[in-house]
Amino acid sequence: MTSVPPTDTAPDTTPAEIPEFPPARSAVCPFDPSPQMRDLAQRGPLTKVRSWGESTPWVVTDHAEQKALLADARLSAKFSHPGFPSPVAPDPAHQHAGNATDLSFVGLDDPEHARLRRMVSGVFTIKRVEAMRPVVQKMTDAFIDRMLDGPNPADLVQALALPIPSLVISELLGVPYEDHAFFQSNSKDIVSAVATPETRQAAHANLAQYLDHLVSEKLTSPGDDLLSQLGEQIKAGELTRRQAVAMGVLLLLGGHETTANMITLGTLLLLQHPDQLAVVRDTDDPKVIAFAVEELLRYLSIVHLGRRRTALEDIEIAGRTIRAGEGVILLGELANRDPSVFPDPDRLDITRDARLHQAFGAGTHHCVGQPLARLELQVIYPTLFRRIPTLQVATDLKEIPFKYDAVIYGVHQLPVTW
Template sequence: MAAETRRLQAFPMSRAASCPFDPPPALRALQVASPLTRVRLWDDSIAWLVTRHAEQRKLLADPRLSADASHPHYPHRGPAQKELLAGERSFIVMDDPEHARMRRMLTAAFAIKRVETLRPAIQRIADRLIDDMLAGPPPLDLVTAFALPLPSSVICELLGVPYGDHEFFQANSRILLNNATTPQQARSARERLTDYLDGLLGQRLADPRGDLLSDLARHVNDGELTRHAAAVMASLLLVAGHETTANMIALGTLALLQHPEQVEALRATDDPALIAAAVEELLRYLSIVQSGRRRVALQDIPIAGQTIRAGEGVILATEAANRDASVFADPDRLDVHRDARGHMAFGFGVHQCLGQPLARVELQVALGTLFRRIPTLRPAVGLDGIPFKHDSLVYGVYELPVGW
């Protein structure tokens, strides 16, 4: 390894055990020092790390920065991800116009007005899960009892996937998101999920229903998608549709329980605007995508006194941007009354998260209902007894024992 590379800070960095909700201290130090810093990755390649809010928004809106993971200098987060992207790529790691063409096939299903029609059904799922929790003796694990089944049930209903198969797709999702997964394990998990969704697509090709798999089957019949591309797209929706929200529900609950005055504000209100504001603040405060949004420069890009050269990798650290003091006053304080709508938790620009309207409704229903129906909810163990997901692409907790 060259001496210059050895001197660079390795990315990603580790969080402080005493502050599990905060970004890594080394990441915050780089943010204070400069908006852009060169860092060393797992394979000893070098990429630009972008830590401040303004520069991230500017770059994510710049068409000279590519999301194409097939680019030879794309800064992969590890060997397993590189292996996964060697096959047919998902539209989220494509550039326009192909990215836009495929994304348009899904936008109607995740439009705000469409998602709002799902709120009563999501509320029924939340109430049923809490009924089951209250029927059994505490303590219990909030992840398996509530945080994971709620979004899993919703995305299964939306896609047309049998919820009875949840253990299968949840187990394979965990493999795909774990940083320690080997390329072979990643390839096998991807194939299992894709084959599973392909089988369901085959059913919809023969017998369409009113679900997203049937919509994808129609695009296959119309020649707009290959059947394999439709299965890859469905797999992405299934994994992202339950993992991210499940982690936000559990981690958000735990973070709130560390701040009794914030919980009391939620318990004491029937104002949906305050619940919505609390969700936005938790999205900002927690920033669960913890290895950055990754891009590669197609042309030279001058920014913040530096020049990102064509072919250089770029990593945009969302968790740092969401704690940028120039945008959010006292950024390390959790405040459900804050206007946090400028956060970057869902990204920015053409690749911002397609499912964010659904995630928002699920989080509003889940957190609003949980604290209203179980006002004495409390952790059953201390923070040092909770297994945090330091080893995953999506941050959260593996278990959250709670009582009441």
């Protein structure tokens, strides 16, 4: 962002001057990075922070430096590195044991990361995802019908935002949708920033046991779904059963939790900007909708505690030296508000070309499911506002429970009326 980076020869900040991280978001501007987060950007592209006791990882704020580092193989995504900057309070009993297997290829480096990722990436190609558009449209209309027939006001989270991506990822994986309450509840505990380590471990164990049972069924009675494909790779010796289960947990969790939060937060934001909402509602141009979705992804950046890495060797960047073993936190919400890339970045403008945003990350670890997330958002936003043109929030903005307590930002409930 607009600041002059200090040189590596400048004196390091004293321990008392190192800011605590993460800073609390501001309830006054719940859609924006907090003032303390913006202060980090004013310190320069890279600055040290204090996180979880004596840990002092680097925070990277600028777009260019983040893009370069996310593509740098000298940064490791492995959770097991002692210097890895955990987004939640670490469990002292397992602080360096890591959960790389638990979260599959997300917590691995190439070449193993690339090998496992290829086993599922074919399902999420743009061509295959686009073929699902009529199905997602039908689902969206069905859930809106149900919401209109139900109580008014309604909670948009439970009525629409959570069910649709849950149903979509369930059908892709081969997971029974009738189990959605079980996997949604455990997923919520896993992404909580305030849950105890024991609660998160138990939630993960619940999902792993559940997916292991499903994988077992697919091994003997395969179907036309992703878990069955992973079962075939187990039989071929290309994948262990534990790896298949971990991949299932990752895709089930990521496939509904992130998109659900983006649906509700984006809807709430558009309801605060009726002029831009009207464009989304009234256009029949898919390019206009696509641009609107990219701008919402840029503006909201729901992965709000950063992407985490550990340096494998010394890295010189922006006049600083990230030493081997040091943690690095790449703040996409600040990269997406970088004025050198996005003029007037704090203004929501659904006509801007925001495709350089880093809402889905960058480099080899960019989100594998981003084509599906984009499709769901492109269908749901315009359909919701066309079907319910009088939609409005049923309470004051200050009464809405934002997810300050989670690693994925959003709202716990969104009461709406029409």
